[in-house]
Amino acid sequence: MRTPKPGPGYNGPTRGAEDAALERIGVSLAAQFGPAPPGELWFGDDAAVIRIADPRLVVATDIAVAGVHADLALLTEEDLGWRAVAATVSDIAAMGARPTHLLSSLCVAPDTDLDGLCAGVAAAAGVWGCIVVGGDLSRSAVAMASITVLGTLEDNPAEALTRSGSRAGERIFVTGPLGSSAAGLRYLRAGELAEGPSAAAIEAHRRPRARVEEGLAARRAGASALMDISDGLLLDLDRMGRSSGVGIVIESVPVDPEATVEEALSGGEDFELLIVTAHPEALLTAFKSAGLRPPVPLGLCTNDPLERLLDGARFEGRGYQHEIG
Amino acid sequence: MRTPKPGPGYNGPTRGAEDAALERIGVSLAAQFGPAPPGELWFGDDAAVIRIADPRLVVATDIAVAGVHADLALLTEEDLGWRAVAATVSDIAAMGARPTHLLSSLCVAPDTDLDGLCAGVAAAAGVWGCIVVGGDLSRSAVAMASITVLGTLEDNPAEALTRSGSRAGERIFVTGPLGSSAAGLRYLRAGELAEGPSAAAIEAHRRPRARVEEGLAARRAGASALMDISDGLLLDLDRMGRSSGVGIVIESVPVDPEATVEEALSGGEDFELLIVTAHPEALLTAFKSAGLRPPVPLGLCTNDPLERLLDGARFEGRGYQHEIG
Numbered sequence: 001m002r003t004p005k006p007g008p009g010y011n012g013p014t015r016g017a018e019d020a021a022l023e024r025i026g027v028s029l030a031a032q033f034g035p036a037p038p039g040e041l042w043f044g045d046d047a048a049v050i051r052i053a054d055p056r057l058v059v060a061t062d063i064a065v066a067g068v069h070a071d072l073a074l075l076t077e078e079d080l081g082w083r084a085v086a087a088t089v090s091d092i093a094a095m096g097a098r099p100t101h102l103l104s105s106l107c108v109a110p111d112t113d114l115d116g117l118c119a120g121v122a123a124a125a126g127v128w129g130c131i132v133v134g135g136d137l138s139r140s141a142v143a144m145a146s147i148t149v150l151g152t153l154e155d156n157p158a159e160a161l162t163r164s165g166s167r168a169g170e171r172i173f174v175t176g177p178l179g180s181s182a183a184g185l186r187y188l189r190a191g192e193l194a195e196g197p198s199a200a201a202i203e204a205h206r207r208p209r210a211r212v213e214e215g216l217a218a219r220r221a222g223a224s225a226l227m228d229i230s231d232g233l234l235l236d237l238d239r240m241g242r243s244s245g246v247g248i249v250i251e252s253v254p255v256d257p258e259a260t261v262e263e264a265l266s267g268g269e270d271f272e273l274l275i276v277t278a279h280p281e282a283l284l285t286a287f288k289s290a291g292l293r294p295p296v297p298l299g300l301c302t303n304d305p306l307e308r309l310l311d312g313a314r315f316e317g318r319g320y321q322h323e324i325g
Numbered sequence: 326m327r328t329p330k331p332g333p334g335y336n337g338p339t340r341g342a343e344d345a346a347l348e349r350i351g352v353s354l355a356a357q358f359g360p361a362p363p364g365e366l367w368f369g370d371d372a373a374v375i376r377i378a379d380p381r382l383v384v385a386t387d388i389a390v391a392g393v394h395a396d397l398a399l400l401t402e403e404d405l406g407w408r409a410v411a412a413t414v415s416d417i418a419a420m421g422a423r424p425t426h427l428l429s430s431l432c433v434a435p436d437t438d439l440d441g442l443c444a445g446v447a448a449a450a451g452v453w454g455c456i457v458v459g460g461d462l463s464r465s466a467v468a469m470a471s472i473t474v475l476g477t478l479e480d481n482p483a484e485a486l487t488r489s490g491s492r493a494g495e496r497i498f499v500t501g502p503l504g505s506s507a508a509g510l511r512y513l514r515a516g517e518l519a520e521g522p523s524a525a526a527i528e529a530h531r532r533p534r535a536r537v538e539e540g541l542a543a544r545r546a547g548a549s550a551l552m553d554i555s556d557g558l559l560l561d562l563d564r565m566g567r568s569s570g571v572g573i574v575i576e577s578v579p580v581d582p583e584a585t586v587e588e589a590l591s592g593g594e595d596f597e598l599l600i601v602t603a604h605p606e607a608l609l610t611a612f613k614s615a616g617l618r619p620p621v622p623l624g625l626c627t628n629d630p631l632e633r634l635l636d637g638a639r640f641e642g643r644g645y646q647h648e649i650g
Contacts, residue, residue, distance in 0.1 A: 016560075016642075019564070039381070039484070041485060041487065044489075044568075045420070045487045045488055045489070045568075046385060046415075046416040046417075046419035046420055046487075046488065046551075046552060046553060047383050047384060047385035047416045047417055047419065047420045047422070047476070047485075048383070048384050048385070049381055049382070049383050049420065049478075049484075049485045050381075050382050050384065051380050051381060051382070052377055052380050052382050053380070055376050055377050055378070055380075056364070056374055056375075056376055057374070057375050057376070057377050057382070057475075058372050058373070058374050059372060059373050059375065059426070059428060059458065059459060059473075059475070060371060060372035060373070060428075060459060061428040061429075061430050061459055061460060061461050061471075061473060062430070062461050063430045063432060063461050063463045063471065065432060065463050065464075065465045067466065068463055068464055068465060069463070090371075091371040091372045092371075092372055094371035094372065095370070095371055095372045095374065097372070101384070103384060103385075103386040103473055104386075105386050105387070105388045105471045107388060107390060107469065133384065134384060134385060134386055135386060136386050136387050136388050136471075138388045138390050138393055138394070139390075139393055140390045140393060140467060140469065141392065141466050141467045142465060142466045142467065144432065144465065144469065146386075146388065146430045146461075146471035148384075148386060148428055148473040150382075150384070151372070153374075159364070159374075160366060160372075160374045162366060162370045162371075163370055163371065164369075164370070226371075227371060228371060235341075239344070243369075243370075317341075
């Protein structure tokens, strides 16, 4: 972590390109997040020091690579930064935790808009209440944002919600319609402008939203399992089924009006949450009292761990997988 | 974070390449670090849950990119992973903290040895007592390891040591001779084998060591400032001077027997610590009682924040800086 803030001795002529960039970033972060409280130390030294209220710390990390996670012919560096943060915050939300602090390691190629990348990271961090406390910066052949988010289980004594807590007979819900992000990518590839009916889908692709309040509400309501849909509904449901040792029967899938059924089933990156619960009424009540859109029934968990049914036919866990040997 | 561990339902035919690689990594990590204690959750879900003993959490992140931080014509992926961890642990050590937990996001190109990269990360994590609790995996045009390390200030009530705590009149020490890593790189480029007098320097380049115990001892001994030398002595001293608002007078530089003076002054990546203290005797005593090699006097901090003297002549803060616009 090397984000020097301007010290009292800053004056000399020896600033390199990296230190100058880091200083510019540090000034911008200080303007957004303000000074650290006494006893804490944010960006500006070898490491950050923060104070944690609950000893149960939730941590997640995610990478977004240009050309893999975001096509910079269609999206901006600001989008890339935002998307990296959204994906990582979503991992925290998927435990029923609240994100609190963020570290951001950025790689920039010669033609990368570093300020845009930083702006996207900082804007998304702000939306979900994360303080950016540190980071690193490197050149590279491709632009990349590696994000780490810390979160808290707050004062709720319940444990974090895993993907392995589902039990046979429990109901599966999803926090909203699926396929928006994939539809947005299709519109962008077709050269659609961000206006008219495609605008919401394009926005969903460029600036996805993590469902933090929904995850907290699910945990408050005594849900059994929680997972975010990052790589595609069928793939992530299959992962949850494997992890919990349960079968999955899908009864209905809420599809975004702009999306195809296939986009809803395997598109991924909507970051809606899958919630499994033995207490559907409590879940609906908790969402209502939190002012959240009601979760949508999706299906149920069954006894046979190999069962994977959609419209009465077996489904495979298709979705996005990196080609890694 | 997506490192699925084999759940009870693991049996089906739909494992993708990414999930298969993550599962292999998860099994290997479980073998090294064992199961998480009750109430904690390591790799295998959307995020990790860990319990922190001291509310003061120290966090740092660092990236190592193939072709930028490590030449994979000279080094292996295992070296790249090790070096990324060493650099990040060194940031924690440079606060006088002890590293405890690590997250590792890896990017692999088609020809990258993923298992080697993971092995280097895990080996280095083990050396410094870090548990690998999470990570992410992506393909990319270039191999890359982005490491986040969490650390603790333990039960020592003293604050973390920053680079901005130096005051005029205080003495500067360094934990060991400099230039080894740069000398090792020179030997590797010249095609030297890792035998004979060059072996130690090559090892210093391939597998640098973070000075965790030294940082803790410096904090126990009431040091004023602490910083690791990652980018070069003169550059990092200049950064410390700027951050603290003090001048720097270098009186003598301990040079590794295999290194040139220039390598010691600007080579970087030795990860020795710069310690500033008003109590040199206490520092020497603390190192001795911890069984550590005595710190070496380097120079002193002065009143004029612009002063930068080496052998009576002004020095510039030269060292490694990424070319970032």
